Amino acid sequence: MNDRSISLLENYDIEVLRTWRGRGAILCETKQGTLIWKEYTGHKEKAAFQDALLTTIRERGFENVESILKNKEKELLTQDQDGTFYILKTYHEGRECNVKDMDECARAAQMLARFHKVSCMEDSFPGGSMSHPAHVEFEKHNKELRRVRKYLKERSQKTDFEICLLKNYDYFFNLALQITEELRFYQSKGENRFVCHGDYQHHNIIICGNEMYLINFEKCVYDSPVKDLYLFMRKLLEKSGWVQSVGFDLVNAYEKVRHIEKEEYLQLYYRLAYPEKFWKIVNFYYNSGKAWIPGKNLEKLCKVTEQEKNKREFLDKFKLQYGLCPAEI
Known part of the structure; x- marks a missing residue:
């Protein structure tokens, strides 16, 4: 991911304290908690579908999932000058499920x-x-x-x-x-x-x-x-x-x-x-x-x-x- 994409975080109502690389993306420490900023390669419509699913299952009680943050324009995706889309999501710090357990x-x-x-x-x-x-x-x-x-x-x-x-x-x-x-x-x-x-x-x-x-x-x-x-x-x-x-x-x-x-x-x-x-x-x-x-x-x-x-x-x-x-x- 291009580190210049970090400047696009100015399009969000968040205060970024620091950033670092992890899980194939950029992790962001903010006053709202840790967020993950990554390139998005799917269709815009699929992002809307994904967001609707996450919102619905949380409303139905399945709360331990990520959320997609919208930018100041109320969009799920943010585009850079090269036409690349990025997505900002909540991030849960932890470890992967242990396949041996x-x-x-x-x-x-x-x-x-x-x-x-x-x-x-x-x-x-x-x-x-x-x-x-x-x-x-x-x-x-x-x-x-x-x-x-x-x-x-x-x-x-x-x-x-x-x-x-x-x-x-x-x-x-x-x-x-x-x-x-x-x-x-x-x-x-x-x-x-x-x-x-x-x-x-x-x-x-x-x-x-x-x-x-x-x-x-x-x-x-x-x-x-x-x-x-x-x-x-x-x-x-x-x-x-x-x-x-x-x-x-x-x-x-x-x-x-x-x-x-x-x-x-x-x-x-x-x-x-x-x-x-x-x-x-x-x-x-x-x-x-x-x-x-x-x-x-x-x-x-x-x-x-x-x-x-x-x-x-x-x-x-x-x-x-x-x-x-x-x-x-």
Whole structure:
């Protein structure tokens, strides 16, 4: 971020005492408390949607979230002379949620459920967007997987990473096709009236003493609550090596606050079953230039293949645990 942007803070009714860099932005000590000043790359309409969501959920009792401060012109965004937009938000000083502390992660799952209980909207906010159904998103991934497989097979000299990738490719590619086709059949046809956070992971869950705060709503979108729960679960399951208790503890914690419908369990199963991590590795490889492939990529690929057995065992137990019978899977 350009430090010259700090001068734009004069457009706000605040008194800045000092500034410093942190969390990829500029933090500001003011008489109103600590604020965060950052570049905004989304649409202006999305900022209005984000603000309307934050205002609504606070009014409904979900208060541990950030607020967007308006400038003297009552605008949410401030533009510099180069056309770059900036946004000023409240800031909660603390640490990120500890992914190794399952009690804390269970609390985060319950906070997510509380958020979803207040983020169901009867009326649409201007500027909000609707997510594509999961199977449409997966179909896009599958097209890329098909394109990369063709490229790999035609490549004459292969690196160790490419040899390992091609060795495991058919298994994960066929699994991706199968999951996508089944999900297409069972995808909910109803309209989603929930607004999801869109990026619910430990980086955006801040612990301040005994309080837990949810920040960074830039990716909020109309979608099924499963979207948020899936992302949080997948991240923690991957980090744990798909330890079954991790997944079930998170679901149980969420369920204590908000009931999960049978159809939502089904959607959650398919999202978890799709080989997302494999696709991410392929995507990074194909789009980042192939002249030099970091050794870490090979480590990640080996980890995905090693974890697959544990993942399948977890998913099999998930089906039994939540009564997803063969006719539904």
